[in-house]
Amino acid sequence: MLKFRFVLLFSLGLPALAQQFDTAIVNGRVLDPESGLDAIRSIGIRSGRISAISPDPLHGRTVIDARGLVVAPGFIDLHQHGQTPENYRFKAHDGVTTALELEVGVWPLRQWYAAREGKALINFGASSGEIPAAMAVMHDPGTLLPRGEAAQRGPTPEEQREIIAHIKEGLDQGALGVGLGIAYVPKTSREQILQVFQIAAPYKAPCFVHMRNGGPVEPGVLDALQEVLADSAVTGTPLHVVHITSMALAETPLALAIIRGARERGLDITVEAYPYTAGMTDLSSAIFEPGWQAHQGGITYHDLQWIATGERLTEESFLRYRKQGGMVAVHSIPEAMVRLAMADPMVMIASDGILDNGKGHPRAAGCYARVLGRYVREERALSLMEALRKMTLMPAERVGLQNKGRIKIGADADVTIFDPARVIDRATYENPAQYSEGIEYVLVNGISVVKQGVLQENVAPGRGVLRNR
Numbered sequence: 515m516l517k518f519r520f521v522l523l524f525s526l527g528l529p530a531l532a533q534q535f536d537t538a539i540v541n542g543r544v545l546d547p548e549s550g551l552d553a554i555r556s557i558g559i560r561s562g563r564i565s566a567i568s569p570d571p572l573h574g575r576t577v578i579d580a581r582g583l584v585v586a587p588g589f590i591d592l593h594q595h596g597q598t599p600e601n602y603r604f605k606a607h608d609g610v611t612t613a614l615e616l617e618v619g620v621w622p623l624r625q626w627y628a629a630r631e632g633k634a635l636i637n638f639g640a641s642s643g644e645i646p647a648a649m650a651v652m653h654d655p656g657t658l659l660p661r662g663e664a665a666q667r668g669p670t671p672e673e674q675r676e677i678i679a680h681i682k683e684g685l686d687q688g689a690l691g692v693g694l695g696i697a698y699v700p701k702t703s704r705e706q707i708l709q710v711f712q713i714a715a716p717y718k719a720p721c722f723v724h725m726r727n728g729g730p731v732e733p734g735v736l737d738a739l740q741e742v743l744a745d746s747a748v749t750g751t752p753l754h755v756v757h758i759t760s761m762a763l764a765e766t767p768l769a770l771a772i773i774r775g776a777r778e779r780g781l782d783i784t785v786e787a788y789p790y791t792a793g794m795t796d797l798s799s800a801i802f803e804p805g806w807q808a809h810q811g812g813i814t815y816h817d818l819q820w821i822a823t824g825e826r827l828t829e830e831s832f833l834r835y836r837k838q839g840g841m842v843a844v845h846s847i848p849e850a851m852v853r854l855a856m857a858d859p860m861v862m863i864a865s866d867g868i869l870d871n872g873k874g875h876p877r878a879a880g881c882y883a884r885v886l887g888r889y890v891r892e893e894r895a896l897s898l899m900e901a902l903r904k905m906t907l908m909p910a911e912r913v914g915l916q917n918k919g920r921i922k923i924g925a926d927a928d929v930t931i932f933d934p935a936r937v938i939d940r941a942t943y944e945n946p947a948q949y950s951e952g953i954e955y956v957l958v959n960g961i962s963v964v965k966q967g968v969l970q971e972n973v974a975p976g977r978g979v980l981r982n983r
Contacts, residue, residue: 533558533565533566533572533573534573534574534575535558535559535560535565535566535572535573535574535575536559536560536561536574536575536576536960537558537559537574537575537576537577537578537927537957537960537962538556538557538558538559538571538572538573538574538576538577538578539556539557539559539577539578539580539585539929539931539955540556540571540572540577540578540579540580540581541554541556541571541579541580541581542554542555542556542557542578542580542581542583542584542585542931543580543583543584543585544557544567544585544586544921545584545585545586545898545899545902545921546586546587546920546921546922547587547899547902547903547906547907547919547920548907548919548920548922549920549921549922550899551567551921552899553569554569555567555568555569555585556568556569556570556571556572557572557585557921557929558572558574559574559927559929559957559960560960561960562926562927562959562960562961562975563917563924563925563926563927563960564921564922564923564924564925564926564927564929565923566923567921567922567923576962578931578955578962580931580954580955582933583931583932583933583934583954583955584898584931584932584933584934585921585929585930585931586609586902586906586921586929586930586931586932587902587906587907587910587918587919587920587921587925587928587929587930588609588610588611588612588906588918588919588928588929588930588956588957588958589608589609589610589611589612589863589882589905589906589930590610590611590612590614590905590906590909590910590915590918590919591605591610591612591613591614591864591865591867591881591882591909592614592616592722592754592786592862592864592909592912592913593614593615593616593617593722593756593757593786593788593864593865593866593867594610594613594614594615594864594865594866594867594868594878595615595617595618595658595866595867595868596613596867596868596869596870596874596878597613597615597630597638597640599633599634599635600869600870600871600872601613601867601868601869601878602634602635602636602638602976603635603969604867604869604878604879604941604947604949605635605636605867605878606635606636606956606958606963606964606969607879607949607950607953607956607964607969608879608880608881608882608883608939608949608950608953609882609883609905609930609932609950609953609956610636610865610882610930611636611637611918611928611929611930611956611957611958612636612637612638612639612915612918612928612979613636613637613638614638614639614640614641614690614913614979615638615639615640615641615643615693616640616641616690616691616693616722616754616756616913617641617693617695617722617723617724617756617866618643618645618646618658618659618693618695619640619641619642619643619644619645619646619684619689619691619692619693619694619722620640620641620642620643620646620684620693621642621643621646621647621650621680621681621683621684622680622683622684623640623642623683623684623687623688623689624687626640627639627640627978627980630976630978631977631978632974633974634974634976634977635958635963635973635974635975635976636958636963636976637918637928637958637959637976637977637978637979638976638977638978638979639690639913639978639979639980640689640690640693641684641689641690641691641692641693641719641722642680642681642682642683642684642685642687642689642691642692642693643681643684643692643693644677644681644692644693644694644695644699644710645659645660645664645693645694645695645698645699647677647680647681647684648660648664648669648673648677648699648702649664650680651669651673651676651677651680652664652669652673656796656798656799658796658868659695659698659795659796659799660698660699660799660800661796661798661799661839664698664699665698665699665700665701665799665800666701666800667701668699668701668702668703668706669702669706674706674709678709678710678713681710681713681714682713685713685714685717685719685981687980688980688981688982689719689980689981690719690720690913690979690980690981691714691719691720691721691722691752691754691913691981692710692713692714692719692720692721692722693722694707694710694721694722694723694724695723695724696723696724696725696726696738696742697724697725697726697727697728697800697801698724698799698800698801699800700726700800700803704741707726707741707742707745708745708748708749711745711746711748711749711751712749712751714749714751715749715750715751717981718751718752719751719752719981720751720752720753720754720782720784720912720913721742721745721746721751721752721753721754722754722756723742723753723754723755723756724756724757724761725738725739725741725742725755725761726738726741727809728760728761728762728763728809728810729761729763729765729808729809729810729811730763730764730765730811731808731809734765734809735761735762735763735765735769736765736768736769736772738761739755739762739769739772739773740772742755743772743776743781743783746781746782746783747776747781752782752783752784753781753782753783753784754783754784754785754786754912755773755783755784755785755786756786756864756866757786757787757788757793757864757866758770758773758785758786758787758855758861759787759788759847759851759852759855760788760793760844760846760847762851763810763811763846763847763848763851764811764848764851766851766854766855767851767854770785770854770855770858770860770861773785773860774860777860784860784862784908784912785860785861785862786861786862786863786864787852787855787856787861787862787863787864788863788864788865788866788877788881789852789856789863789877789881789884789885789888789889790847790852790875790876790877790881790884791845791846791847791848791849791852792819792843792844792845792846792847792875792943793843793844793846793847793866793875794821794841794842794843794844794866794868794874794875794877795841795842795844796839796840796841796842797818797820797832797835797836797838797839797840797841797842798836798837798838798839798840802836810844810846811846813844813845813846815827815828815829815831815832816828817844817845817846818832818842818843818844818845819842819843819845819943820835820840820842821840821841821842821843821873821874821875822840822841822873824943824944827842841868841870841873841874841875843875843943853889853893853895856885856889856895856896856901857889857895857896859896859900859903859904861904862904862905862908862909862912863881863882863885863901863904863905864881864909865877865878865881865882867879867881869946869947872946872947873946873947874946874947875943875946876939876941876942876943876946876948877941878941878946879939879940879941879946879947879948879949879950880939880940880941880948880950881939882905882950883932883937883938883939883950883951883952883953884938884939884950885901885904885905886898886901886932886934886937886938886952887937887938887939887952888938888939889901890934891934891935891937898934906918906919906920907919907920913979913981914981914982915979918979926959927957927959927960928957928958928959929955929956929957930953930955930956930957931953931954931955931956931957932952932953932954933952933954934952935952936951936952937950937951937952937953938950938951938952951967953967954966954967958975958976959975959976959977960975961973961975963975
C-alpha cells in the first residue's frame, strides 16, 4: 500500500506534494470506474494530462475546490449528430467532454476533422459513414439523412463499389469505425450490408448500426438484430447496436437477452440507449414509409411531435410536413423499457442528440444529467459508479480510447465535476435548449470549459479523436 501511494505521488521525478501543477482539483470525491476508486482525493494536472492523484492536498496555479462534489472522468457520447458550436455548448453543460458521430458517420472524413481542429469546445470524432457515402454516390438531396435516391432504391453494383471505396478511404484516414444506418437505406440488400461489415473487418473497426427494422411486427427488431449478429459473426467485425429501446420497444428484454447470449459466446457486440421515452428523426426519411406505425409499436399520428412548433400531428399535417421534411419526436418507448436499459450493466449511455437553432430533442442537452439525477438519485435504478462506468469507461473501451474515460496517471485531463445532490436535466420537448444543472466544472484536455456552472468564452481545447491515435 505504501509503495502504491508513493508511485501515485510521484510525477516527473519529484514528489507531487512539492510540485506546482497547472491545475489542482482538491477535496473532491473521485470516482474512477476502471480502478474502482471512490475516495476523497486531489488531482494534479499538467500539460493537459493527469499527473498526480493524492490523498493529500496538491498545489496548482489554478485550484478547484471540489468539496462536496463528485470528480469523474469526462462523459463520452458515442452518438452525437450535432457537431456544431451550439451543440458543443450544451454537451459541455451536460458533462460531455468527447462527442462522437458514429451512427451516421461522415464523408469525406479528413475535411470533416479539419473543419473543427482548433475551433471545438470539446473533443470530437466520427466513423466513416455508409449513409453519407451513399448519398454522395447516388446524388441524394438529403442533408443528415437520405430523402431521395439513397432512400428509395438500392445501389447498383458500380455504385456499391464506389460506396465501399469511400468507406475504406475513411477507415484508412483513422475513422473510429463504420456508421451504418440500415433503416434509412432500406433498399440496400443484405448482401450489400454484409459487404460493409467485410470492409471493416481487417481494421478491427466496429460497425455502429441502426438496424433495418424495429418493433414486434415481423420483419421487425428480432429479424433485424439477427441480420447484424450474423454479419458480425461471419466477418469478425465488432458490432455496436444503437438506441436499443427505440428499436425493440416492448421487445427490449428479449433483444437484450439475445445480445447478452451472443456476448457470452464470444461475439464482440455492445449496445446503447438514451433515458427518454421518445426518439427523434426526419419525417421525410424512409422510417415513415407506409406501414411505419407497426414498426413503431402501433402508435398514431398524435404520438408524433413536430419539433419546429411542438404540435402533435394529424394525418393531414403528417402528409404536409413529410413533403417538407424536418425533425419529429416519436413518442413510442415504454418507460419500463427505458428504466430496464438504464439499469442493465451491459447498456451504455448515448444521447443520439442534435440541436439546430435551439430546436431538437431534449436528449441533446440533458441526457447525462437526466441519468444522474433521475435514474441514479431519484429512482435508484443503478448506482452512481455504475452510471459513470456506462458514460465513461465503456464508451472509451468500445472505440479503443486508452487515455480517456478514466481518472489515472497519464490519462487525458478530461474531467467532469458535479453536485450529486443537484444534478438534473432541464431540457424538455417543448423547450429543449436548456442547460443541465449541477455540472459545476468541466475540463477538456486540462482546460476549463465550464467553471462554477458557467460556460467559458474564447476557449477551444477540443481535439479530434482518431482510431489508434
